[in-house]
Amino acid sequence: MTDIAEALRTHILTIGGVSGLIGGRFYTDVPPQGAAMPALVLQLIDSVGNEHLQGSVGVAETRVQMEAWALTRLGANAIIDQLRRNSPNGLVGTRGTMTGVFVHGVSTEGGRRYDRNAPADASDKWRYITAQDFVVTHDEAT
Secondary structure: OOOHHHHHHHHHOOOHHHHHHHOOOEEEOOOOOOOOOOEEEEEEEEEEEEEEOOEEEEEEEEEEEEEEEEOOHHHHHHHHHHHHOEOOOOOEOOOEEEOOEEEEEEEEEEEEEEEEEOOOOOOOOOEEEEEEEEEEEEEOOO
């Protein structure tokens, strides 16, 4: 069975509004140094399996942080706005099989968070980050 992070990555790249903004610039954990902008970064935060008295029910809730990186605040916000839209034009409410993983649903958790990253060189090209957590309820790997 495919890893939930890879399943999400593959699915998100099929959402036209997102892929139109980031192209193929979608990374896990951190963008590579010198990565072109805008980009999207996925980080798994935690995953909790659901259980009952006789053990696992085979379903997990995984919290995923999505960070949109761009050269402007508006650019970073636009990527997160697109992800927050309802399925099929966004990620929220997605249900079905994603690259071998059955997803029962996707919702947002908490509000947006904002940050910025100073240029490493002497330029004035700051990178702006808008982050949003999502909870993905999915079948666990067997």
